[in-house]
Amino acid sequence: MYQYNYRIHDHHGxxxxxxxxxxxxxxxxxxxxxxxxxxxxxxxxxxxDILGLCSTQFRFPVxxxxxxxxxxxxxxxxxxxxxxxxxxxxxxxxQKAGKDERQKLLSKTEIMRSLYAYSYSVxxxxxxxxxxxxxxxxxxxLEAEFTQAITAIEQEHKMTYVNTVERYGxxxxxxxxxxxxxxxxxxxxxxxxxxxxxGPLSPExxxxxxxxxxxxxxxxxxxLLDAKTLDDVFLN
Numbered sequence: 001m002y003q004y005n006y007r008i009h010d011h012h013g014x015x016x017x018x019x020x021x022x023x024x025x026x027x028x029x030x031x032x033x034x035x036x037x038x039x040x041x042x043x044x045x046x047x048x049d050i051l052g053l054c055s056t057q058f059r060f061p062v063x064x065x066x067x068x069x070x071x072x073x074x075x076x077x078x079x080x081x082x083x084x085x086x087x088x089x090x091x092x093x094x095q096k097a098g099k100d101e102r103q104k105l106l107s108k109t110e111i112m113r114s115l116y117a118y119s120y121s122v123x124x125x126x127x128x129x130x131x132x133x134x135x136x137x138x139x140x141x142l143e144a145e146f147t148q149a150i151t152a153i154e155q156e157h158k159m160t161y162v163n164t165v166e167r168y169g170x171x172x173x174x175x176x177x178x179x180x181x182x183x184x185x186x187x188x189x190x191x192x193x194x195x196x197x198x199g200p201l202s203p204e205x206x207x208x209x210x211x212x213x214x215x216x217x218x219x220x221x222x223x224l225l226d227a228k229t230l231d232d233v234f235l236n
């Protein structure tokens with residue numbers, strides 16, 4: 001925190017904001033936001049001493065998000081007009097749920113229900129939706145259930161801020177993208193192994209590799225262990 005503070009100050013200096021006719025310098029303030037744990041301390045101190053000749057002391061305020069669990073009703077009231085309160089709610093519920101994926105789903109659905117009742121703009125609601133979905137991420141097997149819940153909430157409020165079908169498609173697309181990336185990696189590794197053992201590959205062999213399925217790549221990788229010719233590798 002100390003290093004961040006002095007490096008930002010060293011790079012930017014004092015920030016000037018115009019106030020009337022004369023600009024006013026605004027100092028740099030560091031604030032520690034601790035997302036886990038509770039504590040009575042309202043500040044932390046960094047100290048450094050070198051041979052008793054030079055010393056540094058840096059004090060900065062801290063807040064513990066977990067303390068807001070005891071002020072949940074207040075936090076919900078703030079969330080109606082303060083988007084940061086919405087994200088703190090999501091963060092607290094994520095920590096509270098831990099590895100309980102079902103509880104994450106319930107908490108995320110409840111926060112989303114409240115979000116649709118607030119008076120945020122369409123764009124702000126979409127951005128908050130994405131962040132909450134990321135903070136309270138649930139496994140793919142619960143995705144369809146969450147999508148159904150959001151659809152019901154949208155019908156209840158007679159408004160559609162987020163295209164849930166498109167959202168679900170994006171999530172599936174990401175999963176397919178990961179699988180596709182994994183298969184490309186397997187193809188690249190096998191290709192290098194084949195070149196190392198048999199020399200440059202013919203266009204036909206490269207074409208077979210590019211069109212191979214993940215199952216075929218796995219089988220060919222095993223065939224390579226005992227193969228004496230390239231044709232031995234491509235035996236099914």
